Amino acid sequence: MTGDEDSRMCKEISEDACHQQPGNFMRHLLASLGTKLADELASARLVLPWLLGLIGAPVWMVGLLVPIREAGALLPQLLVAGFIRPLPQRKWVWVAGAALQALMALGLVMIALLSQSDAASRHGLDSTLDGTLAGSLVLALLVVLSLGRGVASIATKDVLGKTIAKKRRGRLMGWSGGVAGALTLISGGALMLLDQQPGQQVLAILMAIAALGWILNAVCAALIQEDSGATGGGANAWDTVREGFRQLKHDAAFRNFNLARALLLSSALALPYIALLGQQQSGESLGGLGVLVLVSGLAGMVASPIWGKLADTSSRRVMRNAGAGASVCCAVAGSMVWWPESLANNVWSYALVYGALVVAHAGIRLGRKTYVVDLASADNRALYVALSNTLTGVLMLALGLVIGGLAQWLGSEWLLLILSGVAASAALCAQRLPEVEDD
Helix, strand or coil, X not given: CCCCCCCCCCXXXXXXXXXXXXXXXXXXXXXXXXXXXXXXXXXXXXXXXXXXXXXXXXXXXXXXXXXXXXXXXXXXXXXXXXXXXXXXXXXXXXXXHHHHHHHHHHHHHHHHHHECCHHHHHCCCCCCECHHHHHHHHHHHHHHHHHHHXXXXXXXXXXXXXXXXXXXXXXXHHHHHHHHHHHHHHHHHHHHXXXXXXXXXXXXXXXHHHHHHHHHHHHHHHHCCCCCCCCCCCCCHHHHHHHHHHHHHHCHHHHHHHXXXXXXXXXXXXXXXXXXXXXXXXXXXXXXXXXXXXXXXXXXXXXXXXXXXXXXXXXXXXXXXXXXXXXXXXXXXXXXXXXXXXXXXXXXXXXXXXXXXXXXXXXXXHXXXXXXXXXXXXXXXXXXHHHHHHHHHHHHXXXXXXXXXXXXXXXXXXXXXXXXXXXXXXXXXHHCCCCCCCC
């Protein structure tokens, strides 16, 4: 699993790290498996919208789930990178971030068990929190959880670069993604079998398993054998931001890429509303959630390798085509409430559209990641990535508030139709970007 027969071939890591690589590979693998499984079981795109629907939270709160999840992880990156640079060992920052996520997941368990809803009353469950209060607590815990994710993400990449050699890192992520995907499919199947069980109790169990996943991540991170690294050369975060905005002003391709990326946020913002619409139209049974988890897992596993191969040829076309696909998916999902009742009230209808949008969203993510890396040079690549992530985090929060208000006012179906138009605009914007792979 760790490489070819000659284990001494270690690129860009020290001799000591090379000797420790086989053991560190397995620790990284288990840690990554834990966090990937936890991310799926506490997904802001699917599981948390379902939880908000069960506890009777206002619809506008659903619009904030994905922006908080993503922005909380993206916004602190410049500051966290400057903070950890003076630390000889960064794995303890990783451990702290994972432990924080586990604590917040346990908080979600308590909210799921104590929340008031019609479903809870029907099953004879005691409840002490009303929907608005419970939803507000979910959002508050998600803010802290996302900050923990951002802290852990920066430290994880740094430790990975110090302990696992080049040409082993992709293999590591491939193994962890494959195993986590299989476990996610098993989770979806289990939810389908638990179709008529009290939803909040089962979702509480999912959150508890997610907490265990982050605890596994923290324990494995603590056990990694990490050499002390360089502690100098860090840049001031605000100086980096100012330099980034100067680049944004003078580089038209980078500026237009960020505009396209902003419009492509529509796919991420639409996913929880399709899940919520599916719940509203097909009922609150966990079988519906299980179907969505199952289809989402399959779609993600199949889509990424295909998009990856296409992105090596033209990441611009991947962004364009995935944006167009997202537009079609949002339009179909928004119009489904006017379909014949046999289709409009069938969770499989929503699951198929949700899966198709997951495929498009995977292409959007992979295309924009590849494009910005290929657009930048070695001198400004880190700056471009950091600035683009920061801008996206700010936009996510702003759009989340707007989208949530529109959903509360117009309803999920009309919001999805609006997002379809935004995704179509994103595809047109991506079409105008220059090719960067040929360069």
